[in-house]
Amino acid sequence: MNFNQPREMYPGMWRYPMNPDLCCIYRVPNRLREVNPEPYTPQIVLIGPLHHSVKSQALKALYLGDDITYTKSMAYLDMEEHKKTYLAEFAARIEGETTIDELRRMIKEEEETIRASYQESTAWIQSSEFVEMVLHDSVFIIEFILRFSGVVEKKGDPLLAGLSLGITVYHDLILLENQLPFFILDKLFNPIVRRIWPHLTFRDLIISFFGFQGKIGRNSKFRHFTDLTRCVRVETLPNLDVWKSKPIEHMYNAEKLDSGGVKFKAVGNDLSLCVSFKNGCLKIPCLTVDDSLEMKLRNIMALEQCHYPNNAHVCSYALFLDYLIDTDKDVDLLLEKGNSFILIYISINIKFVQPAKVAQMVNKLVTGIVDPGSYYYDIAGEVNEYYRNPVNRSKAILKRVYFGNPWTGTATIAAMFLLVMTLIQTWASIVQVKQNEP
Incomplete structure (x- = not known):
């Protein structure tokens, strides 16, 4: 490395x-990446300059005779060739090289x-390399979307011949470093x-x-695909505009809150962050737990830590869940409570079938996260206050011990009925004795 060159000349x-x-696209901070690097790492396709140097590293390994068949490097090289194919077929369909040259010119103008x-x-x-990189990556994105959506014929495309590779690219496109x-x-392809x-x-x-139709405002602005998912x-x-910027210092977990009489109800959908607490009922959005959940949340949270430090609402939501879920018992409880599941398993991957794994994932999700203030500060305070109220806890104990299930509830009611009847009979006997006295 030549240290006499300007610092900006090194990746x-x-x-x-x-x-x-x-500025809106960042490399994930090491304090987050070190917890679990995989959710931030492209699996098959490299987009943009942050991973551009990886391509030459993969080529170097190939030229040196290294066996990279079962590595990400091989997938990256395959996709670089596939980008060329997509560019050629896109050009053939959209007025040929004239359009491609126009795209190059537009990229150069905005370089x-x-x-x-x-x-x-x-x-x-270098400028020419940068323009070509943006051209190939941007055309790949539009062409993939058109093919994935069925707008353009995808027959013979190995990337979309099955489900696995296409879904992998879909997920790679929302990684923060891959934008x-x-x-x-929009400038290149909207016309x-x-x-x-x-x-x-x-x-x-x-x-x-x-899949966000009707879920984002018509005038909402987003800087890239990761920002869109946020x-x-x-x-x-x-x-x-009125939330209080104070961090949550403590909140009881779901098991304790349940023992204190707090009820849980699932509302909304898995994109919602809206949590509310009223009349002892904590309403939480449904959370779909699958193989991609951690990847999506981690990349959004990394973006917030870098770009929205004072409005890190997804980070705040993850921290709220971290307080709520400590162990597998909390996960089991949330699965049981409410009118519908709060946690929904749709994954066939065995690692997410176990509640303990879900709890572990939620707990590790917030490792390294800096929390300057939480949107859920007031809600956490209200929940804690409700739990600490001895009247609420006493009611919960009575309900759990004597009305925990239909059998104990029926037995309790029957016992109370017998007790009342016994008291009535005793009272009647006393009255009768009093009446018979001279």
């Missing part, structure tokens, strides 16, 4: 000074703004989309692709 070096108005979107310096990537700024994608579908925008296409969640929260 991974910070961009200084950064433009806070443009500095694109580079400024990254916290890290991209100065080590292109949305503005350049093309509007020509094909006059009533559809590129933004509409993206929202539909990720936006649809944060917009479910009411009164964002």
Whole structure:
């Protein structure tokens, strides 16, 4: 390494000074990555400059004769070739090289703004290489979306021949380090989309692709796909302008709250962050636990830690869940309570079938998270106060001991009935004796 070169000429070096108005794509902080690096790591496709150096590393390993058949490096190289195929077929379908040259020109015009979107310096990537990288990656994204959605013929495409590879790419596209700024994608492809579908925008296409139709405001802005997955969640929260920025210092777990008379009810959907507490009932959104949940939440939380430190609402929600869920007993309890499940298993992966694994995942999710203040501060306080009220706890004990199930409830009612009848009979006998006295 030549240390006489400017610091920005090496991969991974910070961009200084950064433009806070443009910067929105970050490398995941080490304090988060070290907990579990896998959810932040692309499995098959590399997008953007943050992993651009990995491509040359993979090629170097291949040229040196290393066996990379069963490694991510092989998948990355396969996808780089696939990007070329997608570009050629996209060009053939959309007015050939004329359109591709126009896309190159547009990328070149916005090159500095694109580079400024990254916290890290991209100065080590030469201009022509940078433009080609953005071109291939952006065309890959639009072409994949069109094929994945069935708009364009996908017959013969090995990426979409089965379910596994396509879903893997789908997940790779929402990783924080694997992003292109949305503005350049929109500028490149919105005119093309509007020509094909006059009533559809590129933004509409993206929202539909990720399954967020009707779940995000028409005027909502997002900077990239990771930001989009955050936006649809944060917009479910009411009164964002008046929340108190105080961290939760303590909250009892679900098992204790249940013993103190707190009821649980599942509401909303798994994109909602809206939690409420009223009349002893804690209403929590349904949470779909599958293989991708940790990946989605971790990348959103990493974005919040870097870009939304004072509005880290998904981080606050994860911390709230961490207080609520300590052990597998809390998970079991939440599965049982409410009108519907709070935790829903849809995964066939055995690691998520066990409640203990779910508890472990939730607890590790917040390791390394900095919490300057929580949207749920007041709710946590109300829940704690309800639990500490001796009247509520006494009611809960009575209900659990004497009315815990239909059998004990029936027995309790029968015993009370017999007791009342016995008292009535005793009282009647006393009255009769009194009446018979001279």
